[in-house]
Amino acid sequence: MSSMPSIKSREIKIVQDIPISRTLKFWEGLKEGKVYTTKCVKCGKPHFPPVADCPDCLSSEMEWIELSSEVEVETFTHVVIRPTSFQQNKPYTVAIGKLKEDVKVLAWLTGFKMSEIKVGMKAKLVAKITPEGNPTYEFVPFE
Amino acid sequence: MVDLRKVAIVGAGHSKFGNRNDVNVSELAFEAVKPSLEDAGVDAKEIEFMALGTTGAGAWYEELLPAVVVAEYCGLTKAGLIRCEAACASGSAAFFTAYSAIASGKTDVAIAVGLEKMREIDTPTVMEWIGRAGYYLWEFHNFGLTFPAYYALYANAHMAKYGTTEEDLALVAVKNHKYATLNPVAHLRKEITVDDVLSSMVIASPLKLFDCCPVTDGSASLILASEEKVKELKIDTPVWVAGIGYSSGTANLSKRPDYVGLEASVLAAERAYKASGITPNQIDFAEVHDCFTVAEILAYEDIGLCRKGEGAKFLREGQTEIGGKVPMNVDGGLKAKGHPIGTTGCSMIYELTKQLREEAEKGRQVPLKNYVGLAHNVGGTGHYCYVTILRR
Numbered sequence: 465m466s467s468m469p470s471i472k473s474r475e476i477k478i479v480q481d482i483p484i485s486r487t488l489k490f491w492e493g494l495k496e497g498k499v500y501t502t503k504c505v506k507c508g509k510p511h512f513p514p515v516a517d518c519p520d521c522l523s524s525e526m527e528w529i530e531l532s533s534e535v536e537v538e539t540f541t542h543v544v545i546r547p548t549s550f551q552q553n554k555p556y557t558v559a560i561g562k563l564k565e566d567v568k569v570l571a572w573l574t575g576f577k578m579s580e581i582k583v584g585m586k587a588k589l590v591a592k593i594t595p596e597g598n599p600t601y602e603f604v605p606f607e
Numbered sequence: 608m609v610d611l612r613k614v615a616i617v618g619a620g621h622s623k624f625g626n627r628n629d630v631n632v633s634e635l636a637f638e639a640v641k642p643s644l645e646d647a648g649v650d651a652k653e654i655e656f657m658a659l660g661t662t663g664a665g666a667w668y669e670e671l672l673p674a675v676v677v678a679e680y681c682g683l684t685k686a687g688l689i690r691c692e693a694a695c696a697s698g699s700a701a702f703f704t705a706y707s708a709i710a711s712g713k714t715d716v717a718i719a720v721g722l723e724k725m726r727e728i729d730t731p732t733v734m735e736w737i738g739r740a741g742y743y744l745w746e747f748h749n750f751g752l753t754f755p756a757y758y759a760l761y762a763n764a765h766m767a768k769y770g771t772t773e774e775d776l777a778l779v780a781v782k783n784h785k786y787a788t789l790n791p792v793a794h795l796r797k798e799i800t801v802d803d804v805l806s807s808m809v810i811a812s813p814l815k816l817f818d819c820c821p822v823t824d825g826s827a828s829l830i831l832a833s834e835e836k837v838k839e840l841k842i843d844t845p846v847w848v849a850g851i852g853y854s855s856g857t858a859n860l861s862k863r864p865d866y867v868g869l870e871a872s873v874l875a876a877e878r879a880y881k882a883s884g885i886t887p888n889q890i891d892f893a894e895v896h897d898c899f900t901v902a903e904i905l906a907y908e909d910i911g912l913c914r915k916g917e918g919a920k921f922l923r924e925g926q927t928e929i930g931g932k933v934p935m936n937v938d939g940g941l942k943a944k945g946h947p948i949g950t951t952g953c954s955m956i957y958e959l960t961k962q963l964r965e966e967a968e969k970g971r972q973v974p975l976k977n978y979v980g981l982a983h984n985v986g987g988t989g990h991y992c993y994v995t996i997l998r999r
């Protein structure tokens with residue numbers, strides 16, 4: 465990394481196992497083509513991303529709801545210069561979309577021409593499995 | 608509320624910012640700590656408490672306990688130590704911590720150090736670490752957001768709502784590069800034009816290379832003292848802490864109400880004005896958080912120095928240059944002075960101190976009417992915010 469004299473540190477590889485048991489229905493749902501999230505039974509507030517505990521009233525009594533699919537794009541960016549773990553990907557577009565349930569989702573926006581992508585445009589939220597087999601969700605054009 | 612003691616900055620030190628692969632992390636800290644102690648006329652052994660602002664311990668540099676390492680290297684061992692993390696506002700968080708130790712009556716002399724060494728690893732890995740610094744699980748894991756991309760989301764929303772243009776963003780870079788040429792510690796000391804910015808490579812649209820701060824190594828150090836200690840040390844130009852305000856924003860950007868301003872900045876500024884009894888029109892000059900050009904325009908609006916949506920106009924009118932209403936980032940800002948993440952807050956406060964003592968280099972000393980300066984330091988993308996107001 466350096467043109468100045470230096471020594472290399474010892475190498476470590478870090479991969480964390482992130483527990484998902486309390487939001488498992490969300491991850492399982494993605495595999496079935498559905499995007500679920502949680503709604504607080506006590507205060508009625510829907511949350512995205514899904515949570516096991518409500519930050520508004522601190523209740524832990526949640527119900528699962530399936531999200532509607534139409535979103536209005538509030539903002540977006542085309543990410544050209546990518547981090548290490550996304551080096552194998554082509555540049556991607558990230559957008560934040562608002563749903564009628566009054567929650568917002570941040571996800572990749574795919575399938576649009578660059579010139580079509582604008583603040584205020586409509587798109588469809590869909591569940592998806594990546595080519596590597598990981599569950600995710602995206603914004604895509606309506607058919 | 609209990610009465611807080613008055614606290615002053617009595618010493619300030621700053622390393623050269625840049626690609627500092629000539630020094631390790633301890634040596635880099637020393638470059639700021641030693642001159643700050645000399646400036647204050649305080650011996651290292653007299654320092655009772657050190658707060659170190661840094662974020663990259665074990666990530667972009669190799670030490671996991673940087674406060675301990677720095678204390679040993681700079682002769683501060685036996686002082687109370689703490690490492691403060693508030694992302695890019697870690698320096699301000701460290702300053703607040705040292706301030707609190709004195710204001711509460713617990714300590715008489717403390718040191719706040721900002722330190723970051725970011726260039727020991729490759730740039731994509733730096734982008735990986737900073738991209739993870741939001742909500743990793745929900746906004747990085749599947750979507751690979753980078754730090755420029757977070758601010759690009761705000762830029763596109765601000766442009767769509769208020770008609771701010773890419774040329775407006777470029778003007779921030781042009782201004783800050785101009786002042787960096789006059790600041791000997793700045794990283795990028797080169798004037799640039801609007802065309803240079805517009806024709807530079809796209810990083811995360813609409814932000815291009817010259818809309819982004821560089822990856823920088825650097826340190827800054829401040830010695831703080833109680834009023835009694837100021838007298839005892841016979842400090843001739845103490846710079847007083849008038850008030851500090853802080854706030855935060857959600858980790859997930861998807862939980863924010865809009866993308867045209869940072870709520871954390873608005874609240875932190877309101878709280879700093881309230882704590883200090885100072886109003887926005889009394890601010891002579893400011894250091895604002897311009898990690899990306901758009902961030903400086905958001906800052907003008909969020910801290911109440913111009914009306915919402917009028918940041919670009921305020922800039923175009925030259926109101927934020929020397930000779931304008933409120934000169935901002937006349938040290939080059941994060942954009943051109945550089946942004947060693949955990950250092951920035953202390954570097955901003957160093958600059959306020961220098962300006963308030965009328966010690967800035969030729970061509971970049973601001974005119975002082977009320978002798979009041981403000982430092983606005985954002986952590987992440989409005990994840991944290993600290994606003995510090997100083998008065999001579």
